[in-house]
Amino acid sequence: MADLVSGLLICLLAVQTIQHDGNRPRTKTNISSVVKPKTFKGWRNTLNHTNQLPARLHPSSNPWLYVNPEDPVTAYTTGILSTRVIPSTYILAMLVGVPSNAYILGFLRVRLRAKSVSTVVLYLNLALSDLLLLLSLALRVHYHFNGNNWIFGETSCRLITALFYGNVYCSAQTIACISLKRYLAVVRPFLYRRLTKTTLAVGTCLVVWFLFGAAVVPELLVRQSYQITQLGVTTCHDVLPLEEKSHSSLMQYRLMLVFLGFIVPFLICIYAHVAVVYHLGQSGCDWRAFIRVSTLVFIIFVVCFLPSGILHIAHHIRLFSSGDDRLYGYYRVAVCLCCFHSCLDPFLCLLVSKTPASELQFISLREIPQRPAVMT
Template structure:
C-alpha cells in the first residue's frame, strides 16, 4: 500500500518537474540568444520604491507595490565598469575638456561663417558641422553629471531618451558631414571642370539636409524605447548603459549593426578614398601643393584616429557577443566614442587651418590656356 501511494505521488509531481525544467531551458536559451549591442545586458524584475541607500544585494522578486523596473546585471565586467574609475572619472574628465574647448570654438565658427552662407558654398557644410558638434557637446553636459554621480541618472526617462538620441545622432551626423566636405574637396581637386559646373550652394544645402533627415529618422528607436533602468545591485539608475534582455529590444541587434555600417564605416571609407585621391592627384601636379597636402593629410589622419577605433571596436563587440556572449568590449567602445567627441572640439581649428593654407584656392590650366581657379 505504501509503495502504491508513493508511486501515485511521484506520477503527480512529474509534470511539474518537467515543466520547470522546460522553463529553465527556455530562459537559458533566451538569455543566450537575446543580445543587446552597444550596451550591457540585464534581466528585468519589479522593484519597490524608494530603494534603500547603497543597496548591494539583489532585491527579491515581488509583485506587490512594485513601481519601477529593475535590472539584474549579467556579468562582473558590467559591475566593474559601472563602479570603476574609467566610467566615473576618466570618461567624464575627457568630456569636460571637450566641452570647455568645443562649445566656444564651434559657436565662434557659427558666427564667423554664418554671414557667408549666401556667398560661399562651403559655409553651409561648416555651419551644419558646427551645429551638430554643438548639440553633441551640449548633450555631454548631462552625461558628465551622470558619470560623475557614479553612473546614476537623475533627470528622468524623457531626458535620458533625448540625450541618448542627441548624442549618437549628432555623432553620426558629424561624421557624415565631414565625409561630405571630403567629397567636395575631392571633386574640386580631382575633377575641377565638373566641379566648376555644379550648382554648389544647392548641392551642399541638399546634402546637409539629407544628412540631418536620415539621422533624425535613424534616432527614432532610441526615442521610443525605455533607456533608464534601476540597478538595485548598485543602488543607481543607469541611462542607456544597461538594457534588458527582452523581445521588444531584440531588433536593436540589427538596428545597431546598421547604424555602425552607415554611421561610422561608410563615412570612414568615403573619407579615406577622397583624401587618398586628393593627395595622389596633387603629388602628380607640377605646382607646389606641399602645404595643402600636409593640411589634408593631417585632417585625414585626425578623422581616422577619432572615428576609426569606434568602428573597429563596435564590430569586435558584436563578434564577441555572438561567439561567447561576453560584453566587456562595451567599456572599450565608450573610450573610443570619447575620441569621436574630441573631434567635435577639433573641427573648428581644422577648418581654420584648411582655410588659411596657400592651397585653399587651387588653380588649373584649361585647354585654351586660361587659368581656372577653384576654392575648396
C-alpha cells in the same frame, strides 16, 4: 561561480513569485529570464517592490534589472574609468569645443557672402552638429560623476542618448561630404563646374539630417534607463534588455547605423583624400602646404573615429554571437575621441582656410589660375 550565483538569483525570484501568487492575479510574465543587454547581462524583473530598493534608489516605476556581481558591469559602473576618466574627458571637450564651435558658426556666417557658399554651408552643418554633440554631454557628466546613477528621468535619458549618437554619425557624414566635394573639385573639375553647388550642398545637409533622424528615432522609442538593484544605481543606456520584444531589433539596427554612419563615410574619406593628394602631387603647382594640412585633418579624423567604429562593431558581434560584453568599457573610452574631434573641428577649419591654397579658394576653381595637370 557565475552559474551558481545566477542559479541562486533565479531561485530567489521564483520563491518571491510563489509567495505573492496569492495576493495578485496570475500572469504569463516571465520574471527570471536571462536577457542580453547592449552592454552587460541582466535579469529582467517586472515586480515593483519599492520597499526593497537599495538606499541610493528612490521608489519609482522604473523596471529593475539584475546583474551578476562578477560580470564586467560591476567593475565598469563602480570603477574610476567611468566615474572619473570619461566625465573629465567630456568636460575638457566641452570647455574647448562649445565656445570654439559657437565662434566658428559666426565666422562662417560672414563667409556666406563669399563665392564658395556651398563649402561654407557644409562647414556650418558640421559646426552645428559638433555643438549639439558637445552640449549633450552636460547631463552625462553628472551621470558619470554620480557613480553612473541617472536622476533626470527616462525622457531626458532617451533625448540625450539620441542626440549623442545621432550627432556622432552626423559629424562623420558631413566630413565625408566635404571630402567628396574636394574630390570632385580636383579630380573631376568639369563635372564639378556643371553642378549647382549651393543647391547640392543644401540637399546634402538635408539628407545628412534625415539620416540623423533615422538614427535617433529608435533610441527615442524604447526605454533607456533601468535600475540595477545590486549596485543601487539607475543606468542610462548602459544596460538594455535586448531579448525583450521592445529592444530585440536594436542590435541589428545599430550595426546598420555603424555601417551607414561610419564605414561608408570612412571609406569615402580615404578614397577622396588619396585621390586628391595624388592629383595635386602630379600637378605643376606647389600644393605642399595644402597637402600637409589636408593630411593632418585626415589623420585626426582617422584617429578619432576609427577606434570607436571598430570597437562598436566588434562589441556587437561578440555580444550577438556569445553574449560577451567585456568590450563595452573600451568602446566608451573610444567614443571620447569622437568628442575630441568635435572640439578640434573649428581649429582645423581655420587652419585649412589660412593655408596659401585655402579650401574656400581651392574649392572654387574659378579663383585658381590655370592648372593643366589638375584639370586632366
